[in-house]
Amino acid sequence: MDQKEIRELLDKYYDGATTETEELFLLDYLSCHDVPEEFASDKDWFLNRTPEVPWPSENFNRRLLSVTYSDNEKRGKKRSMTWSYGIAAGFMLLIAGYIGKDYLTIKPSYMKDTYTDPELAMAEVRRVLGEVSGNITKGSEPLSDMRALGIAPAAISTFTRAAKTARESLGKINDATEKSSPDKGNYATEKQ
Amino acid sequence: MKKVLIFAVLLLVSVSALSQKSPVDDVFDRYSGKDGFTTVYISSKMFSILSGMDSEDKDFQNLVSRIKTIRILSENDSIIKPTGFGLELLRKLSSAGYEDLMLVKNESGEVRFMILEVKGRIAELVMVSGGKNSSLVSIIGDLDLKTIASISDKTGIEELRDLDKVEKKPED
Numbered sequence: 001m002d003q004k005e006i007r008e009l010l011d012k013y014y015d016g017a018t019t020e021t022e023e024l025f026l027l028d029y030l031s032c033h034d035v036p037e038e039f040a041s042d043k044d045w046f047l048n049r050t051p052e053v054p055w056p057s058e059n060f061n062r063r064l065l066s067v068t069y070s071d072n073e074k075r076g077k078k079r080s081m082t083w084s085y086g087i088a089a090g091f092m093l094l095i096a097g098y099i100g101k102d103y104l105t106i107k108p109s110y111m112k113d114t115y116t117d118p119e120l121a122m123a124e125v126r127r128v129l130g131e132v133s134g135n136i137t138k139g140s141e142p143l144s145d146m147r148a149l150g151i152a153p154a155a156i157s158t159f160t161r162a163a164k165t166a167r168e169s170l171g172k173i174n175d176a177t178e179k180s181s182p183d184k185g186n187y188a189t190e191k192q
Numbered sequence: 193m194k195k196v197l198i199f200a201v202l203l204l205v206s207v208s209a210l211s212q213k214s215p216v217d218d219v220f221d222r223y224s225g226k227d228g229f230t231t232v233y234i235s236s237k238m239f240s241i242l243s244g245m246d247s248e249d250k251d252f253q254n255l256v257s258r259i260k261t262i263r264i265l266s267e268n269d270s271i272i273k274p275t276g277f278g279l280e281l282l283r284k285l286s287s288a289g290y291e292d293l294m295l296v297k298n299e300s301g302e303v304r305f306m307i308l309e310v311k312g313r314i315a316e317l318v319m320v321s322g323g324k325n326s327s328l329v330s331i332i333g334d335l336d337l338k339t340i341a342s343i344s345d346k347t348g349i350e351e352l353r354d355l356d357k358v359e360k361k362p363e364d
Contacts, residue, residue, distance in 0.1 A: 110224035110263075114232045118241045121234055125242065128232075128262055128329060129255070132319055133343040135303045139296040140341065 001029075003036060010042055214308075215284035216318060216330045219277055220265055232264040239333075251339055259333035266327035278326035282306070290318065293337075300324075307335075 001009075006029065012018050013026060029035070030043040115121040213221070224231040243257035267274055285306050286292075293305035301322040308316040314337065319329040 108221050108224065110220055110231045110233055111235070112233065113235050113238050115234065115238070118238065118245065121238050122242050122245060122256075124232060125234060125256060125259075125262060126252075128264065128331075129252075129340060129343050132317070132329060132331070133340050135296050135319065136294070136305065136337065136341045138298070139294040139303075139305070 003038070006039065010039070215281055215288050215290075216263070216316075216328070218284070219281050219328060220263060220330075223265055223275070223277060228268050228270060230264075230266050230268060232262070234262045236260045252343060255336065255339045255343070258335065259331060261330075261332045263330045263332075264328070267325035269325060274325050276326060278304075278320045278322050278328065281326075281328065282320055285318065290316075293317075 006026075009018065009022060009026060013023065018026070027046060030039065030046045035043050113121070115124060220231070223229045239256065239259050239261070243253065245253075247253040247256075265277075267277075282304060290306040290308050293307050296303040296305075301324070303319060303321045306318045306320070307314050308318075314335040315332065317331045317335050317337075317340070319331075321327040
């Protein structure tokens with residue numbers, strides 16, 4: 001390759017249009033050959049252009065991992081926070097719906113007070129409750145019969161005791177009558 | 193996309209949970225205001241006024257203060273084709289968690305009582321009358337059956353007769 005071609009290639013390089021192969025060729029040419037004076041500045045630039053890349057220090061990998069791990073953790077936390085916010089928003093929606101249902105639902109037309117006068121309303125309440133109560137009382141009448149059956153043994157016992165007392169009293173009266181009546185005693189003697 | 197889906201599901205669940213109507217509400221919605229039906233509604237606001245009224249009967253006053261609303265729906269005698277909503281309602285009430293309290297048979301038909309218990313307290317008492325024309329009475333509140341039952345002993349017939357003078361508000 002002559003000097004003209006080298007110049008063209010260098011110009012191409014400075015324009016950033018060279019391929020990797022061409023760049024390697026230029027590097028090889030400028031570093032390994034005695035180049036003409038006109039390429040001296042190019043040679044200097046080419047040989048010093050690549051800064052020395054330092055080797056990774058100790059614990060570099062560990063530090064890198066710790067950075068990337070914390071990033072993942074943060075991302076995970078962020079995701080779980082998003083879920084929490086979503087669930088909280090859902091609950092809030094439910095609560096708001098429950099509280100606001102009275103406002104949201106349109107009341108049917110019948111849900112307006114039939115009576116505007118409290119006296120009339122009270123009279124109607126008395127009538128309704130009286131009717132309901134009457135039916136409940138009627139329905140629970142058989143239960144009162146059952147209760148009466150429960151009371152009956154005690155009542156019979158009292159009655160039996162009273163009858164016994166009365167019988168004893170009558171017996172005493174009869175005895176007293178017989179003793180105080182001489183005719184009856186004579187009649188008994190005559191009969192014998 | 194996921195967020196939208198979750199939001200939609202939550203919305204659907206909340207709407208369906210809130211739109212659950214009791215069978216009693218359903219019957220009132222369907223028949224109130226229609227020809228041949230009489231509806232009476234006494235609101236909680238009116239009951240708050242009634243509970244503040246002076247009354248000698250303390251038990252009755254106490255009961256009134258514990259009632260929230262009373263709703264009555266009855267089929268008029270003039271109705272040509274009775275709907276028989278009572279039977280339909282009773283079937284629905286059983287499946288909606290209402291419990292049978294008692295059945296009273298009289299000359300005009302059957303009267304069935306059903307209750308809805310919430311946390312061991314009677315929250316609603318429903319009285320459904322059958323016969324030729326159905327009628328429905330729904331009492332909502334914190335109810336005490338013993339007090340309700342005792343009212344009939346105290347309520348005089350004269351008081352009930354006076355109620356004939358009460359004019360009901362015409363249907364809209």
